Amino acid sequence: MSVEGGPEGRQLVRGPYPSAPRREIIPPHPQHAVRTLTHDFPSEICGWGAHPEYEIHLITKSHGSFIAGDHVGTFSPGHVSIMGPNLPHDWVSDLEPGQVAVDRDAVIQFTDEWIRQCMELIPELQEVGDVLTQSSRGLVFSGATAWRAAETILEVVRSHGAEQVSLLFKLLALFARSPAEDREVVASEWLGRPTDANSLGAVEAGLAYIFENLTGDIRLATAAKLAYMSEPTFSKYFKSATGTTFSTMVKKLRIAHARRLLDTTDHAIAQVAAMSGYHNMANFNRQFLTEVGTTPTTYRRLESSQKPPPEVFSLGLRAPVDD
Template sequence: MDVMRSSVASIPRPEALIDKPAVREVIPHDPRYSARWHQHDYPSPIARWNFHPEYEIHLVTQGTGRFIVGDQVGNFTAGQLVMVGPELPHHWISDLAPGEHILGRDIVLQFLDDWIQACIQLMPELGELRSMLSHSTRGIEFLGDTATRAAALLAKIGAATGTDRLLATIGVLGVLAHAPDSERRFIANEWIPSIDDPASAEVVNRTLEYIFTNMNRDVRLSEAAGMIGMSESAFSRYFKRASGHTFSDIVRRLRIAHACKLLDSTADPISTIAHDVGYQNLSNFNRQFLAETAQTPTAYRKRESRLASDPLEHSGQT
């Protein structure tokens, strides 16, 4: 699970948490480079629910799972390329077999607004980046040829130095800025995060771990609250403030996202999939799936099968 692991005792007492806002990741600055490039494994201490003042371009190199960007939850596969704007919370959680460790799952490029705005001021040609930078506050997923070309450039940055590194960095931004509407989609609604509590991300991470570990059974707010050491009402308020989601909403969205993956990747009966994602009542599953996706599970599976056979039918725009 993509979380920092610690004992319950390591979390401050609830009364010390309730009135504090959420955590901010500190991105180390390397004076040799304008933008920070790094690749990390999964699980990893830095692969967690977080936000930061930097823009981030995030490439998944392998595996499948669920992502959370702002107020939205979805599925990812290898090759997913997302740009996350400053202060937008995000998290990628891979499907793992017991004991599995994915080497180099993520390639990440991060840079500050001050740097890119100074570049635009000195080099007016870069003004074409402004619209993309502005829209990244909702998160942008890039698709098709745009994602393929940008991923190839992104992978080269790590080994590059000097002007080659700078040119590759600007090249990635240029490819993304020129993405046609059919090869990009906005992920989340406008986001206003809470700020600066070093404990809130730990609460969110441990709660997400609990949900994923128990996805196929009855997930209870009371159990999650007890695990954290809070009353149910205090935990409910704190989790909403720290993550932007109510506990019940995040459980439902993660279950439906997992169901979408199973509908797309298996031939299992819908009743089996409903049970596998924690719904004991098929009618309730169908109702929740329709409310979340605006489609029935059967219609979703047919549509995904059709798109797989004719990718051009998928516009990628929402």
């Protein structure tokens, strides 16, 4: 399989991938129930992975694409989400080669065992149960909830001791009380989450290859070779881990990149297509329409509030198209 592309355009810069499949290990601290950190991008701790802890995540700078399970979306500064235990996820910034986004991420992590014990001892915390359940598929916040949460996330990261725990409870209450229009569950209820080294290895190699060649020629055979697998084996494990085929993931990431360029630049549609790996305009228009529900030209004309959110794309709903 070959996916259309060429050498032109900007490339998504991605953090280094380890040679072995990555399951993030978060070491417990005997004096801390909550782990907080900030980190740059690219960073060696970035990459497709999963861990047993809940992760509350804030993007403070840069634009890019994020993946949660089988969902591919876009992010910008102020992007707030909570990823549940063992849900694979990754955020990739659109940067020039050599560029670094300093302190791009603010992260809060805690275990399911700890928060459930807190809920048993403190009945008032029962209201956060729905948020924890929804986070198993990735929960992204927007609107007033997102900007209030962003402030509180930074407060949690900067605080210590009992104050830090109280601020985390405040943040979880904010999530729990958020209006329905401010929250979006992103991943499908597929069961093939990566639980073994082969699945993680296929995704690790496949995503690294896609991001490094987003505007170029992408071949399934090359991705499989990088994962040290045959093409059928690679395809099986990649779909098992992500819930989607390799070719569909390539399309989703390229269209997400094109959407971001249409939102943030004045580049001509043909240039956006080339910078997203498409050098046949008819094919680009067709793929964009299928994924987004409108043509690139119409998409650019829409107000932000009129643009369909990512979950509408997968439902096949359609916005107005050009005549």
